[in-house]
Amino acid sequence: MRITEIRVWQRDLPLIKPYRLSGGRLLFERLDSTFVAIRTDEGSVGWGEACPWGHTYLPAHGAGVRAALELLAPALIGADPLALDAVNRQMEVALPGHAEAKSALDVACWDLLGQATGMPLWRLFGADAAVPVALNSSISTGTPQEMVALIRDAAARGYTVHSAKIGGTDIAADIERMTAISEALPPDHAVTFDVNRAWTPGIAVQVLNAVPSRDWVEQPCETLDQCAHVSERVPQPIMLDECMLTYQDHLEAWKRRACEGVKVKPNRVGGLTKARRIRDFGVAVGWRMHIEDVGGSALADTAAIHLAASTPEENRLASWICHDHLAEDPVPGQGVRNCNGHVVPPDAPGHGVVPDTDRFGDPVAIYGG
Numbered sequence: 001m002r003i004t005e006i007r008v009w010q011r012d013l014p015l016i017k018p019y020r021l022s023g024g025r026l027l028f029e030r031l032d033s034t035f036v037a038i039r040t041d042e043g044s045v046g047w048g049e050a051c052p053w054g055h056t057y058l059p060a061h062g063a064g065v066r067a068a069l070e071l072l073a074p075a076l077i078g079a080d081p082l083a084l085d086a087v088n089r090q091m092e093v094a095l096p097g098h099a100e101a102k103s104a105l106d107v108a109c110w111d112l113l114g115q116a117t118g119m120p121l122w123r124l125f126g127a128d129a130a131v132p133v134a135l136n137s138s139i140s141t142g143t144p145q146e147m148v149a150l151i152r153d154a155a156a157r158g159y160t161v162h163s164a165k166i167g168g169t170d171i172a173a174d175i176e177r178m179t180a181i182s183e184a185l186p187p188d189h190a191v192t193f194d195v196n197r198a199w200t201p202g203i204a205v206q207v208l209n210a211v212p213s214r215d216w217v218e219q220p221c222e223t224l225d226q227c228a229h230v231s232e233r234v235p236q237p238i239m240l241d242e243c244m245l246t247y248q249d250h251l252e253a254w255k256r257r258a259c260e261g262v263k264v265k266p267n268r269v270g271g272l273t274k275a276r277r278i279r280d281f282g283v284a285v286g287w288r289m290h291i292e293d294v295g296g297s298a299l300a301d302t303a304a305i306h307l308a309a310s311t312p313e314e315n316r317l318a319s320w321i322c323h324d325h326l327a328e329d330p331v332p333g334q335g336v337r338n339c340n341g342h343v344v345p346p347d348a349p350g351h352g353v354v355p356d357t358d359r360f361g362d363p364v365a366i367y368g369g
């Protein structure tokens with residue numbers, strides 16, 4: 001099988017409600033998503049999506065994804081899409097970095113491998129059944145009362161695991177938020193306090209030693225060094241997210257005892273091939289992982305949920321899905337859908353999401369063909 005053509009589409013995905021990350025310092029209103037369709041000489045088509053969460057969250061943005069595809073896509077014309085490791089090596093030679101753009105192409109190749117073998121991705125990733133994956137709610141930063149109200153609202157919709165955004169320079173406000181949320185949490189519910197790198201190490205150590213909460217704390221500071229420093233000085237388990245871009249970052253975090261878990265996001269690390277390696281490393285060292293994508297439609301969510309569902313339960317925490325927060329649905333009804341706070345990956349071959357190209361309109365680029 002050979003790749004003959006790669007088409008690229010751009011879609012704006014508005015959020016239902018404006019979303020504020022930790023401390024309210026980052027505002028998001030719409031996401032710029034890029035879809036790719038890889039066509040082969042056997043007539044099959046595989047789909048992938050790259051959607052950075054705005055342009056202030058990671059060192060990536062929508063226009064940058066499409067600029068990277070100008071170099072990556074031509075390098076894959078004529079390649080065997082089922083030879084996933086070779087495809088990834090070719091992309092590394094064509095353009096170092098630019099993980100989000102590589103992720104869209106890698107996921108499209110996994111989709112083709114699933115179609116060629118008649119197997120859903122969860123099975124290719126080693127699972128024997130499509131198990132339900134618990135979903136993580138996403139609680140925007142606010143006053144303690146506002147955040148507790150959002151958690152109650154999410155609980156009424158079936159969520160039992162919550163990601164509460166905290167962090168900033170107001171130490172007293174964060175202590176109040178964490179204490180109020182931990183006290184108000186319904187029985188059998190869990191919360192992760194996601195700081196989104198908003199604390200300096202000193203503030204992190206001060207806040208986390210002042211609260212009774214022993215729940216997970218995610219990405220307290222900007223860098224791996226800073227998070228490792230904090231991890232040695234606080235009683236809570238630490239989850240790392242934004243600073244984990246490569247496999248090497250994960251080795252380093254383990255060596256430095258910087259965390260007890262990580263978020264594994266295919267778009268952030270370069271696709272499902274690399275995300276699976278990181279997932280397997282996480283299982284080997286006993287980490288707990290949230291496996292989900294950075295952002296995007298139900299296509300990106302579904303690809304990541306296949307990996308989550310194939311991960312041993314003891315190593316897996318809840319997954320977040322982006323498309324629940326979008327005002328538009330480019331793949332209506334397809335892929336994973338929230339059912340009372342859980343999702344189940346499809347049984348169809350590949351990732352199981354096939355966008356309607358009529359709905360997408362004209363592609364912004366065509367390579368090969």
Ligand code: MG
Nearest residue numbers: 194218219241
């Ligand atoms: Mg996070």
